[in-house]
Amino acid sequence: MSPIRLTQATALVLVALARGHRHGFEIMEATGLASGTVYPVLHRLEEERAVTSAWEDQDEANQAGRPRRRVYALTPSGQEHAARARRRLVGARDLLGGLEEQGG
């Protein structure tokens, strides 16, 4: 597995993809991250071959009456990264839970 830099934002994007969010706009909605964060992360993940992307079928788009969308999907290595990201986020959640109990 290639050593990709797993920033907080990267982790969130990977987990969102693993959860089945497949378009740039959807990932922003799901993670609450800004466009200026999500697009560069997607670009980087694609460069690092953790993610692939392709255009959706034109007919499908026509049927729904909207422009065709770019569809992102995790590669096998991307899935491993996503799993790692998930573990980290869960750990962070536990840490935050502990902090909240102590009263900040």
Place this chain on the structure above:
Amino acid sequence: MRTVYERWIRWVSRGLPPDRRARWREEWRSDLQALEASGAGPGRILGWAAGLAWTVLMIRRTGATTMTGWMRDVRTAVRGFLREPGFTALALVTLGLGIGVNTAMFSVVNGVVLRPLPYPEPDELVSVATEFPTMDFYDFWVSPPEYFEIREQARSFDEVGGYRAFPMTVGGGDRPERVQAAIATHTLFDVLGVPPALGRSWTDQESLPDAAPTAVLSWELFQRSFGGDRSLVGRDVEVNGASTRVLGVMPAGFDVESQGIELWIPASLDPANRQNRASHYLELVGRLEEGSTLAAARTELDRLVARWDEEAGDRHSLSTSGHPLVVEPFHQEVVGEVRTALLVLLGAVGFVLLIACANVANLLLVRGEGRAREVAIRSALGASRGRLLRLFLVEGLVLSVAGALAGLGLGWLCLDVLRLVQPPDLPRLQEVGLDGWVLLATTGVAAAVGVVFGLAPARRALDRDPAGTLGSESLRTTDSAARQGLRSTLVVAEVALALVLSVGAGLMLRSFDALSGVDPGVRTESVLTFETYLPETDYGTPEEIGAFVSSLTSELEALPGVVSAAATDELPTRQSLAANDIELEGVVRQPDGPPHNADFFSVVTQDYVETLEMPVLEGRDFQAADDASGRPVVLVNRAFAQAFFPGQSAVGRRVRACCGDEEPWYEIVGVLENVRQAGLHEDPGTEIYFHHLQAPQQQWGVVIRTRGEPDALAASARRVMAELDPGLPVARLQSMDGVVGEAMARDRFLTALMAGFAGLALLLAAVGTYGVMSYSVSRRSREMGIRVAMGAPASSVLRLVMLDGLRVAAIGLALGLLGAWGLTGVLDSILFGVDTRDPLSFLVGPTIMGAVALLACWVPARRATRVDPVEALRAD
């Protein structure tokens, strides 16, 4: 709206590598639709669109699509600032004001003082003036024979030219225009190195006294009055009523000494006739020979003057001690008078900037204190000192660049306002613009400020031991002496600088007050004035002039609302020194007495003295019998009587213009109070008043005393002139108050600027003091709580805090006073009628500053007394 965003997508995606452009463009269009379909508000869409620009930046960084350290620090810094809008706004406003006024002021100084004159090789240009030290005439004019001699014999000069500006009437028919014009030698344009843009200038032959009249127009006059018609060159126009051939047109913007000269005519000098040695009226400009220097020119002229002195020995000949030549760089001649004032103002805005910097540094220090914990966490997590240092540096730079941008905008605004105000006789202001130099200077200041700001809090934050900070910081009750000390030092500096400015502004206000209090010598209220010129072609004889002037004054007096009307050759405060030699009957000039010379000759109509309500101190006013056929009589002013007839009566004595027996003797019949003919700054000189029928001349300033608002009669005055002779110009139609106001305009402008800067400095210093005191109180709230809990009364807490703040302010005041004492000397040449150590200014400045400091300490101190001990002790 959607098309705007689509256009934005198109535009911003151009920054992407070509092979990726189409793909992202389509994806973003699709996402934009999805976003809109989801019902996102305009704010969200705007945020999304803004993120695209960032995305482009990130993707462009080929290979490395993560932010590198610097970029990330910039982003972190911006985010940090946005999280604290109050702090950020205050810092930006402070910095913007400081940099803004500096930008504007530097632009003015750069445009007016520093920038070379708009002629080729301007450093070669020098001005040549004369002096008469015994008569206190410095920077005096040059006589035509002197011009010829310098031109012929001085080898240091490539060429020498002379000129003199005064108003003339252009155009005839019913639309004459009074414009600023100048006579010039045929060499002037060569000296300045600027040939006419159209046509040519006159030759030496065309410059002889009996040559046919010719003229060269300014580009502005050519466009305004002649519609830029190129066929005008070679045709005739009317100048002062005489048909005059237009030889050429100067290029746009061409002028000499910012006098707004719009018409150039030959000086009518004949090298073969060098009689008029006593008549000094030319301003001389020389161009140094290539390879020659100012020093060499001075040495050569000194040598020539010594030789001429030996040869002639006349009082008006050039001589080393009695009538020397002075050579200065032409640049200095042009900007000399305002140079000091502008540099003082530049210094003042420099102080404002320093105060602003101290304020922002203080704000950053306080903010840095609050971030001790953040720094500790960052370094505990492994951030190196270098990384942390860089973050602080970037924060400082981001803040100062933003401040510089704000300041640049503000500077632009200030300059616009300045040009709108158009302070008169501030030379070259129309040339002023925000140029590259200004941009460089502002950016330099901003960057320096950024580095200083950035590193001061960083060093402080890094000095700490992270474990200690995380552990026990919150339990400390007060700040360490060192930290308190740095902030206090900044406040001391702010108070001191603001005080220096306040004293300076106080002095300038006092000076302006003194100037406003100067009695011009005439009663200016309810007087309307205008200027006109009677061309010799139509008004050639004393009878014609006399007939016109008396019908003009009687027509004006017939207007409803007019009390009386009269005229003089030149209005008070607008005259320039005439310095005419005179003979006094039966008075022998004493070696140590004043030279027999009158500073001003005025020509007035019979009712002039009465119309301007000038007091007659002795003898009588002019009477109807004092006409062309009457006995020649004159009035003199008090200064004249005192200078030449000390301790005795001037009335009954006789005087005549110098020299020769064909000049008639005039009997002095009255003594008038002094009038400030050359402006309010100048001491009233010696003056002789002639009756216009006994000394007719062409140029007139008309004065009309009215019952109501003088301006209300402007249209009627114009109509009277048009009915009498539509070919005569009506120029500078304004109230006498306005005429005198013009004489103070520059002082008013400079004083207003200085007062504005001082006010700004006071405000910033108050904000700074308040901020530091306020912070210090909040840091000490635990201590205050303990004191209150131990039973300390509110008054003792108040005293404690106040004393603390006032000690700092007092040090600032003391240093400021010392600074002002040392620095106000630079104002010496600008101030009028007030000493640079004026006690009132030195008393009022510190009082105001002290009061401001008191208030800035009192508000936080009051708050300290209200500390709830329970809350204070419990709080983290």
